[in-house]
Amino acid sequence: QVQLVQSGAEVKKPGASVKVSCKASGYTFTSYGISWVRQAPGQGLEWMGWISAYNGNTNYAQKLQGRVTMTTDTSTSTAYMELRSLRSDDTAVYYCARKAGTAWAFDYWGQGTLVTVSS
Amino acid sequence: QSALTQPASVSGSPGQSITISCTGTSSDVGGYNYVSWYQQHPGKAPKLMIYDVSNRPSGVSNRFSGSKSGNTASLTISGLQAEDEADYYCSSYTSSSTQVFGGGTKLTVL
Numbered sequence: 433q434v435q436l437v438q439s440g441a442e443v444k445k446p447g448a449s450v451k452v453s454c455k456a457s458g459y460t461f462t463s464y465g466i467s468w469v470r471q472a473p474g475q476g477l478e479w480m481g482w483i484s485a486y487n488g489n490t491n492y493a494q495k496l497q498g499r500v501t502m503t504t505d506t507s508t509s510t511a512y513m514e515l516r517s518l519r520s521d522d523t524a525v526y527y528c529a530r531k532a533g534t535a536w537a538f539d540y541w542g543q544g545t546l547v548t549v550s551s
Numbered sequence: 552q553s554a555l556t557q558p559a560s561v562s563g564s565p566g567q568s569i570t571i572s573c574t575g576t577s578s579d580v581g582g583y584n585y586v587s588w589y590q591q592h593p594g595k596a597p598k599l600m601i602y603d604v605s606n607r608p609s610g611v612s613n614r615f616s617g618s619k620s621g622n623t624a625s626l627t628i629s630g631l632q633a634e635d636e637a638d639y640y641c642s643s644y645t646s647s648s649t650q651v652f653g654g655g656t657k658l659t660v661l
Contacts, residue, residue, distance in 0.1 A: 438656065467650065469597075476554070477589070477640050479650040492650050527596055535646040537602035539586035544596055 434458040436528050436542035443548045444518050451514040452545045454528030457522055461509035465531035468502060468513045470524040478524075482531065483511065485542045516547045555580065555641055555653035562659040568629040571656045573641030574622060579651055581622035585644035588617055588626045591655075592637045600639075601626060628658075636660040 441452040452544040454466065463533050468480040481492035501514045511528055524543045529538035556574040563569040566605045573580065573588075580586055586604045589597035599608050601617035604624065624643070628635055641653040 442577070453617075467564075469652075477642075477652040479642070482650070493649060494647075513556040533641075534603060535587075535602045535606075536585035536650065537599055537642070538587060538597075539599050539602075539608060541596040541598075
């Protein structure tokens, strides 16, 4: 069965960086893209960007350009999301999600990783 | 890219039908048949309920249906059940090759 398992919760100080991992299993990793979506406490979903696990092409949300980098390691079927220059409003649950083939939708989601930014 | 517009809350009684709207622009909802809907229970990850405007993934009840007219997409849930109480989010592909979500709608089953 398809599973996306994310790394554990993180606490970071303002200005620091965080790198969240998302290990995929149950499908051919390079056949699907991975998106990252975050959700601040009590707020809605925010799309952060997308990476093709096939060729590493990326597309990021404009508001995060320059602060976010998404990568993949095909040898371990793992996707990574690094966010730099953290601010308090980056405090959120971060989800990875598999892009559903040719459809622009996300059919499988990780369990979420809480990133807390606090001095 | 501005978020898509959804009502903050809707409610209905068991057995009734409700519809949640999702309004965007010609650069997202109106320009592509790539609208999807997600259900999220408290403390859980979102679950895909509808993709490509009106398609249901395997395992999703046929009580859930989607449609689109112009720049507004809609999710209809028929035969409301207590387990349907959750937050619902729409999402659309955009002309910038990005995705945008709606602000979310809290469904209360009375």
